[in-house]
Amino acid sequence: MKITVFGTGYVGLVTGTCLADVGHDVICMDVDAAKIERLKQGEIPIFEPGLESMVTRNVEAGRLNFTTDAREAVAHGVLQFIAVGTPPDEDGSADLKYVLAVAGTIGEHMDDYKVIIDKSTVPVGTADRVHARVAEVLKHRGVSVAFDVCSNPEFLKEGAALEDFTRGARIVVGTDSEAVRERMRECYAPYNRNHEKLMFMDVRAAELTKYAANAMLATKISFMNEISNLAERLGADIEEVRRGIGSDPRIGYHFIYPGCGYGGSCFPKDVQALARTASQVGYEAELLTAVESVNKRQKVTLFEKLSRAFDGDLAGKTIAVWGLAFKPNTDDMRDAPSRTLMEALWAAGAKVQAYDPEAMKECRRIYGERDDLVLVADRIQAVKGADALVVCTEWKEFRTLDGEWLKQQLAFPVVVDGRNLFEPSAMKSACLMYYAVGRGDSMHQAPEAS
Numbered sequence: 263m264k265i266t267v268f269g270t271g272y273v274g275l276v277t278g279t280c281l282a283d284v285g286h287d288v289i290c291m292d293v294d295a296a297k298i299e300r301l302k303q304g305e306i307p308i309f310e311p312g313l314e315s316m317v318t319r320n321v322e323a324g325r326l327n328f329t330t331d332a333r334e335a336v337a338h339g340v341l342q343f344i345a346v347g348t349p350p351d352e353d354g355s356a357d358l359k360y361v362l363a364v365a366g367t368i369g370e371h372m373d374d375y376k377v378i379i380d381k382s383t384v385p386v387g388t389a390d391r392v393h394a395r396v397a398e399v400l401k402h403r404g405v406s407v408a409f410d411v412c413s414n415p416e417f418l419k420e421g422a423a424l425e426d427f428t429r430g431a432r433i434v435v436g437t438d439s440e441a442v443r444e445r446m447r448e449c450y451a452p453y454n455r456n457h458e459k460l461m462f463m464d465v466r467a468a469e470l471t472k473y474a475a476n477a478m479l480a481t482k483i484s485f486m487n488e489i490s491n492l493a494e495r496l497g498a499d500i501e502e503v504r505r506g507i508g509s510d511p512r513i514g515y516h517f518i519y520p521g522c523g524y525g526g527s528c529f530p531k532d533v534q535a536l537a538r539t540a541s542q543v544g545y546e547a548e549l550l551t552a553v554e555s556v557n558k559r560q561k562v563t564l565f566e567k568l569s570r571a572f573d574g575d576l577a578g579k580t581i582a583v584w585g586l587a588f589k590p591n592t593d594d595m596r597d598a599p600s601r602t603l604m605e606a607l608w609a610a611g612a613k614v615q616a617y618d619p620e621a622m623k624e625c626r627r628i629y630g631e632r633d634d635l636v637l638v639a640d641r642i643q644a645v646k647g648a649d650a651l652v653v654c655t656e657w658k659e660f661r662t663l664d665g666e667w668l669k670q671q672l673a674f675p676v677v678v679d680g681r682n683l684f685e686p687s688a689m690k691s692a693c694l695m696y697y698a699v700g701r702g703d704s705m706h707q708a709p710e711a712s
């Protein structure tokens with residue numbers, strides 16, 4: 263099929279590339295000319311495992327092309343995927359200006375039937391707004407061209423995006439049109455061989471499904487963080503509690519890890535946007551508001567633990583930070599807990615010495631060159647000459663630690679582990695002051711210089 267994808271970010275680039283990989287003829291369009299130029303040179307602007315070789319393979323096969331030319335992009339596909347950003351507006355609701363801009367572009371250039379597909383995460387009612395925008399532009403042009411708008415939310419996770427796109431649990435399509443159902447079946451047929459994954463539903467149900475899924479996952483995280491804060495104060499070990507509840511099949515082990523709060527480009531903005539949608543229809547979504555506020559509080563706990571360990575005096579200290587990305591296997595630092603920590607450290611007069619396997623370029627892009635941010639080549643360099651260590655991201659390479667060695671490196675034997683990677687008993691026997699999440703730590707003892 264001839265397919266056009268608007269937006270070449272995490273979702274657009276993965277969608278376009280995966281659809282080309284199964285033989286579709288794809289054009290990806292972006293308004294960011296520099297990004298398109300890099301993509302044409304075979305350079306991938308984001309880190310996503312496996313994506314680079316897949317892009318190269320499909321570009322070479324002539325099935326995947328990149329353009330900034332809106333006319334060419336609209337003329338190409340019978341399917342027009344909208345996969346642009348939906349950042350939060352000032353009041354927390356999803357800002358639809360990019361989505362509606364694409365709708366306007368499609369309306370401006372279309373000359374034959376199109377299926378316009380909302381793949382971006384958009385509030386309930388957006389398909390109607392996209393429809394109205396396209397119709398308005400067509401009317402302005404004085405032409406009449408048939409089109410349909412459907413919802414096809416994306417559930418991929420950064421870091422496992424290709425696997426999720428190609429082997430996802432479900433493909434949700436919201437439409438009431440048989441013509442759309444037929445074309446979407448054809449588009450996704452290569453991914454629908456093992457068993458039926460296509461779920462056709464009403465447009466509004468599809469739009470809400472995406473928000474409900476993210477809100478549910480965010481709720482699981484905030485719930486565990488809430489219980490971990492309780493465990494810490496009650497002298498219980500949250501890791502034992504996690505295993506204890508995860509063994510119940512009604513609860514399960516997935517997504518119940520306590521930590522330093524969720525980040526990334528989706529959960530924070532989507533929970534907020536859903537709460538905002540609720541208030542717009544006169545419903546106060548108390549649970550969603552609580553999920554968000556628990557998360558905000560959790561992100562501050564790394565700094566609070568560190569600050570308490572140093573009796574509130576972090577001025578002039580050098581803090582080693584392992585992990586900058588909001589989760590492993592991505593370079594994405596949007597809303598990452600590491601940012602809350604670093605910004606608080608800088609405000610307190612401390613210096614950050616950080617390492618991340620993939621996100622250091624992104625970190626430099628966000629914060630620029632500054633004296634209180636040193637980015638180093640590996641985790642060992644990060645702790646050299648540092649006063650304390652904080653773990654922000656559970657990258658695989660951080661999961662083993664020689665406590666004795668670490669004690670030699672740090673000026674103060676303080677480790678704040680935002681991901682519960684290490685065994686408290688091993689840390690204790692290395693004489694480290696170990697502050698994890700929800701694990702009855704030695705929080706109230708002041709460290710002595712080693």
Ligand SMILES: NC(=O)c1ccc[n+]([C@@H]2O[C@H](COP(=O)([O-])OP(=O)(O)OC[C@H]3O[C@@H](n4cnc5c(N)ncnc54)[C@H](O)[C@@H]3O)[C@@H](O)[C@H]2O)c1
Nearest residue numbers: 269270271272273292293294346347348360382383416420
């Ligand atoms: N990142 C994820 O893990 C993920 C997962 C599922 C759903 N989503 C949703 O998918 C959407 C896109 O997210 P993302 O992370 O890929 O965003 P992103 O910010 O990485 O990429 C968006 C891209 O759209 C481009 N763009 C903006 N206006 C455009 C226009 N008029 N025409 C063409 N391109 C335009 C931007 O230049 C940018 O390259 C969002 O709604 C997000 O909530 C994201």
